[in-house]
Amino acid sequence: MSARKPKWFLLQALNYTLFMIIVWYFSFSPPYRQLAEEKSVVTLAFGHAGERIAECKVLSQQELEKLAPNMRKPTDCPRERSPITIELQLDNQAAIKDVFQAPGFYQDQSVDVYRNVNVASGKHLLSVWMNDDINVDGHTHRLDQSVNLLPAQRLVVSFDTTTNEFSIK
Amino acid sequence: MTKTNPIKMGYRTLEAWFNLSFGPSWNPLYNLGTLTFFFFWVVLVSGLYLFIFFDTSIAGAYASVEYITHEQWYMAGVMRSLHRYASDAAVITILLHMFREFSLDRYRGFRWFSWFTGVPTLWFVITLGITGYWLVWDELALYVAILSSELADALPIMSGSMARNFLEGQLTDRFFTLMGFLHLLGQPILLVVVIWIHVKRMSHVQISAPRGLAIGSFIALLALSLVAPVQSHGPADLSKVPDVLNLDWFYLNVYPLLNYWSAEQTWMFTLGTTFVLMILPWLPPKKTGPAAEVHLDHCNGCGQCADDCPFDAINVQARTDGARWAHEVVVQPNQCAACGICVGSCHSSNPFSQKNEVLETGIDMPQYPVNELRDRTDAAISKLREDNKILVFGCENAFDISTLESANASVVEVFCVGMLPSTLVEYALAKGANGVFITGCRTGDCYFRYGNVWLDKRFEGGRKPRLRARADRRRIMVFRGAEMDGAKIKSALTEFQNTITDLNGQNSSKLTIHEYKESSDERA
Numbered sequence: 216m217s218a219r220k221p222k223w224f225l226l227q228a229l230n231y232t233l234f235m236i237i238v239w240y241f242s243f244s245p246p247y248r249q250l251a252e253e254k255s256v257v258t259l260a261f262g263h264a265g266e267r268i269a270e271c272k273v274l275s276q277q278e279l280e281k282l283a284p285n286m287r288k289p290t291d292c293p294r295e296r297s298p299i300t301i302e303l304q305l306d307n308q309a310a311i312k313d314v315f316q317a318p319g320f321y322q323d324q325s326v327d328v329y330r331n332v333n334v335a336s337g338k339h340l341l342s343v344w345m346n347d348d349i350n351v352d353g354h355t356h357r358l359d360q361s362v363n364l365l366p367a368q369r370l371v372v373s374f375d376t377t378t379n380e381f382s383i384k
Numbered sequence: 385m386t387k388t389n390p391i392k393m394g395y396r397t398l399e400a401w402f403n404l405s406f407g408p409s410w411n412p413l414y415n416l417g418t419l420t421f422f423f424f425w426v427v428l429v430s431g432l433y434l435f436i437f438f439d440t441s442i443a444g445a446y447a448s449v450e451y452i453t454h455e456q457w458y459m460a461g462v463m464r465s466l467h468r469y470a471s472d473a474a475v476i477t478i479l480l481h482m483f484r485e486f487s488l489d490r491y492r493g494f495r496w497f498s499w500f501t502g503v504p505t506l507w508f509v510i511t512l513g514i515t516g517y518w519l520v521w522d523e524l525a526l527y528v529a530i531l532s533s534e535l536a537d538a539l540p541i542m543s544g545s546m547a548r549n550f551l552e553g554q555l556t557d558r559f560f561t562l563m564g565f566l567h568l569l570g571q572p573i574l575l576v577v578v579i580w581i582h583v584k585r586m587s588h589v590q591i592s593a594p595r596g597l598a599i600g601s602f603i604a605l606l607a608l609s610l611v612a613p614v615q616s617h618g619p620a621d622l623s624k625v626p627d628v629l630n631l632d633w634f635y636l637n638v639y640p641l642l643n644y645w646s647a648e649q650t651w652m653f654t655l656g657t658t659f660v661l662m663i664l665p666w667l668p669p670k671k672t673g674p675a676a677e678v679h680l681d682h683c684n685g686c687g688q689c690a691d692d693c694p695f696d697a698i699n700v701q702a703r704t705d706g707a708r709w710a711h712e713v714v715v716q717p718n719q720c721a722a723c724g725i726c727v728g729s730c731h732s733s734n735p736f737s738q739k740n741e742v743l744e745t746g747i748d749m750p751q752y753p754v755n756e757l758r759d760r761t762d763a764a765i766s767k768l769r770e771d772n773k774i775l776v777f778g779c780e781n782a783f784d785i786s787t788l789e790s791a792n793a794s795v796v797e798v799f800c801v802g803m804l805p806s807t808l809v810e811y812a813l814a815k816g817a818n819g820v821f822i823t824g825c826r827t828g829d830c831y832f833r834y835g836n837v838w839l840d841k842r843f844e845g846g847r848k849p850r851l852r853a854r855a856d857r858r859r860i861m862v863f864r865g866a867e868m869d870g871a872k873i874k875s876a877l878t879e880f881q882n883t884i885t886d887l888n889g890q891n892s893s894k895l896t897i898h899e900y901k902e903s904s905d906e907r908a
Contacts, residue, residue: 230402
């Protein structure tokens with residue numbers, strides 16, 4: 216150490232400086248634009264269980280007698296739930312369109328919907344509809360609403376399972 | 385890998401540049417592992433300090449970080465910057481560490497385990513950094529949280545949508561506390577475990593950076609922290625999408641991919657890249673020579689070879705052959721690098737003993753026994769014709785010593801200079817060589833980790849088997865260099881030859897082979 220010449224320390228300082236410039240630069244730069252200017256994001260996000268595919272069936276006395284005594288429930292309810300078909304339109308153009316199968320071994324679980332779409336900021340007519348019952352043609356739930364999206368705004372479209380209605384935040 | 389590999393040459397050039405300013409002992413490229421550990425300590429200490437002031441709640445996290453950054457800028461703010469910059473610096477040293485092992489072909493063969501376990505370590509480091517960004521709970525944290533959740537949601541093991549947690553009104557303190565626990569305790573402990581596995585097949589693992597390098601690095605980090613203190617983005621707003629972000633590209637580089645690819649494609653890319661990196665040691669594989677063999681008839685179980693083995697391939701166990709010694713050594717063939725360092729460690733590898741017989745030692749390389757090494761030494765000396773006869777020993781992983789062959793210089797190649805028994809150097813001088821010139825990998829950069837170090841220590845008397853004090857040091861020169869350092873090595877050899885000529889002119893007294901023999905018998 217004592218034998219080291221001053222020029223070596225200068226070279227070390229130069230190396231440390233270069234290293235720290237690299238650390239500093241890539242720690243913040245180059246800036247990353249996640250969302251283009253004048254763009255907003257519409258997020259469709261909710262959890263919802265589709266309707267059961269089949270109604271509960273009331274078992275006849277004969278059918279009940281065929282079952283073990285401890286298995287004799289008066290109704291037999293199939294567990295499988297309907298897939299959920301959903302479409303979100305902006306100005307009558309489909310922005311999100313998807314079908315979600317109920318998860319689980321018996322396809323009896325709640326569906327988790329999470330989709331993003333980048334849209335131009337400004338006024339739009341937002342329409343969202345869902346079919347959660349395979350036995351019904353067309354939609355079972357629908358919302359049409361005018362929205363004014365600000366730049367960089369995230370508009371969340373969700374479905375309230377207590378009121379069974381779409382909502383926009 | 386050939387010696388003209390441009391990647392290797394490029395790396396060697398960079399290494400030489402750092403040798404110029406730092407010297408071999410402080411050269412950061414020779415200390416990438418310990419330097420990473422040093423940055424880890426800085427991260428740990430600064431992180432513990434930050435935790436004192438950090439509020440692990442959604443409402444309080446950002447405000448507490450703002451307090452750290454602005455109110456207590458002189459201490460906590462500096463600690464925050466140190467925490468961030470040391471983490472970033474660690475990624476650079478880790479990547480350089482990987483590149484070094486790759487470019488110098490030190491990732492295949494017996495080294496497969498370290499490489500194979502080292503690649504996933506990067507995942508643990510990166511995810512540790514990611515959860516750290518999460519805790520700040522600014523716009524960047526929100527971006528990281530949402531995209532990390534989208535990535536997690538794409539995994540088949542996940543049920544439900546984690547990303548929905550980060551929408552207005554969904555997030556709870558419990559989730560935030562979980563992230564705090566992961567970042568502060570869970571992930572660091574996991575990281576320590578995987579690093580332990582990573583170095584499992586190595587002995588004498590260094591985790592402390594050279595003091596000078598550590599001090600210099602800390603001063604540099606501190607200076608950067610004062611000149612460019614780390615700032616947060618605006619507070620996380622779940623109703624907004626942060627449009628422009630100052631990403632930390634060392635940790636968050638994968639997220640922009642999600643703008644172009646689905647989460648599933650991003651997983652395939654990152655996992656695929658990891659997989660390919662992990663199997664690189666077999667693309668193509670590198671054959672390691674036969675493992676060292678123990679000859680119990682010549683082993684007294686001293687354990688020096690076990691202590692010297694750089695790859696923890698030799699164990700000491702209770703004697704099994706009924707000999708009077710308490711211990712014996714046993715080689716783990718699958719861990720043996722076939723470097724021959726153990727041969728140089730063994731006291732029985734003494735060319736003066738069993739002079740007229742086959743030289744047998746306690747531990748030997750079947751493909752290059754010490755007896756053959758002695759024979760080659762004898763043959764090389766007998767070829768020398770000039771007055772200043774120089775015997776050159778060199779390792780096969782550095783400069784090609786065959787180019788040094790001349791009328792007054794004969795060469796003997798070894799697997800590693802650590803394979804050279806100290807007594808063989810004395811033997812060469814006693815058998816007629818006027819000087820012994822030893823070259824091998826650059827100082828601080830032994831292909832087999834400790835060959836250079838042990839050789840120096842044996843010669844300096846700090847490690848057994850020592851080069852005895854009576855050996856004429858003026859007639860021994862150690863000069864190291866890589867493949868590209870031929871000119872320097874040749875120049876050093878010429879200088880050494882001149883020294884030897886001068887010494888010969890002084891009629892320097894030399895020990896006879898008989899005197900060496902007596903001395904070695906005494907020691908034995």
